[in-house]
Amino acid sequence: MIYGLLFWEFFKIGLFAIGGGMVTIPFLFDLTKKYNWFSAEDLTNMIAVSQSTPGPVGVNMATYAGFQTAGVWGGIVATFGVVLPSVIIVIGVSKLLGRYKDSPWVIEIMAAIRPAVVALILLAGVELLKLSVTDRISALFGGAFFLMVYFFKKSPIFYIVLSAVLGVVLKL
Amino acid sequence: MAQLGKIFVSFFKIGLFTFGGGYAMMPLFRQELIEKRKYITEDELIDYYSIGQCTPGVIAVNVATFTGYKIQKVLGAAVATLAIILPSLLIIMVLAGILNTLADNQIVAHAFAGIRVGVIALILKEVIVLFKKAVATKFQLALFVCVLFLLFCIHFSAITVVLLAAFAGFVKRLKDR
Numbered sequence: 001m002i003y004g005l006l007f008w009e010f011f012k013i014g015l016f017a018i019g020g021g022m023v024t025i026p027f028l029f030d031l032t033k034k035y036n037w038f039s040a041e042d043l044t045n046m047i048a049v050s051q052s053t054p055g056p057v058g059v060n061m062a063t064y065a066g067f068q069t070a071g072v073w074g075g076i077v078a079t080f081g082v083v084l085p086s087v088i089i090v091i092g093v094s095k096l097l098g099r100y101k102d103s104p105w106v107i108e109i110m111a112a113i114r115p116a117v118v119a120l121i122l123l124a125g126v127e128l129l130k131l132s133v134t135d136r137i138s139a140l141f142g143g144a145f146f147l148m149v150y151f152f153k154k155s156p157i158f159y160i161v162l163s164a165v166l167g168v169v170l171k172l
Numbered sequence: 173m174a175q176l177g178k179i180f181v182s183f184f185k186i187g188l189f190t191f192g193g194g195y196a197m198m199p200l201f202r203q204e205l206i207e208k209r210k211y212i213t214e215d216e217l218i219d220y221y222s223i224g225q226c227t228p229g230v231i232a233v234n235v236a237t238f239t240g241y242k243i244q245k246v247l248g249a250a251v252a253t254l255a256i257i258l259p260s261l262l263i264i265m266v267l268a269g270i271l272n273t274l275a276d277n278q279i280v281a282h283a284f285a286g287i288r289v290g291v292i293a294l295i296l297k298e299v300i301v302l303f304k305k306a307v308a309t310k311f312q313l314a315l316f317v318c319v320l321f322l323l324f325c326i327h328f329s330a331i332t333v334v335l336l337a338a339f340a341g342f343v344k345r346l347k348d349r
């Protein structure tokens with residue numbers, strides 16, 4: 001039953017992807033290896049679309065991934081799956097807001113999770129890079145583009161549209 | 173009921189008009205929830221964000237759940253959460269459907285080949301930004317290096333890595349006490 005499995009996998013992502021939208025990338029990357037739901041290439045497209053459409057990136061990614069896997073119901077099931085753990089936890093935490101936030105246990109555990117999550121995203125980024133940068137032109141384009149993204153603060157949408165135009169012009 | 177309707181409209185609007193998620197959504201949260209509706213205070217919004225960062229899931233959704241819960245308990249939380257994700261559901265599925273039918277188009281293929289390279293640049297920049305925020309102590313640097321090493325040599329899943337890091341933080345707290 002694809003919907004049950006889809007729900008379970010996205011529930012797990014909702015439970016373990018701590019720190020926001022980009023953090024879901026390594027988890028979705030794991031799914032490309034585990035199932036034939038969508039490819040790593042699809043994942044890069046999903047990231048681009050999720051960044052340049054309205055709504056929280058993490059939710060957009062779940063909807064897109066679910067839709068690619070099992071159509072409209074897949075999109076709905078994956079989105080509810082990714083959201084449910086945090087809804088349950090937030091309602092639970094709401095009552096003891098201050099105590100949770102200032103608990104030294106929470107602070108130290110989160111301080112340990114954050115660097116690990118950065119490493120996860122870095123690795124997923126490198127894996128995706130190997131797929132996207134395949135020849136000299138795309139390597140040159142990627143390098144130049146990174147410097148631009150790093151030094152000029154423009155919105156992600158600007159860069160995504162620009163990279164699409166350059167992709168067409170350079171016939172990548 | 174009227175109250176729930178208002179909650180729904182507020183969060184649907186936020187979901188519809190913000191791009192990027194996380195902190196990018198904060199100005200609209202502030203305008204809609206604090207200034208216009210007076211559902212929450214500035215301090216509460218900052219609290220929700222800081223807790224949203226140490227609870228699992230999408231931060232903007234966490235803020236919606238918190239606010240909805242504050243106004244009208246579980247029902248309010250459910251309505252606010254549903255409202256903020258609904259625009260994503262509709263827009264993404266329509267767009268994904270259109271893009272799938274265009275997949276064979278040569279120009280679209282080139283555009284996406286370009287986008288795929290551009291997105292990697294955005295991810296790597298995000299990694300640098302996150303690294304500066306997440307790695308402040310020697311312990312955190314050691315953890316970062318360990319995780320990277322483990323990931324490159326043994327292919328741990330993302331979930332295993334998060335659990336291991338949480339455990340490391342737990343043990344460190346035990347020792348520090």
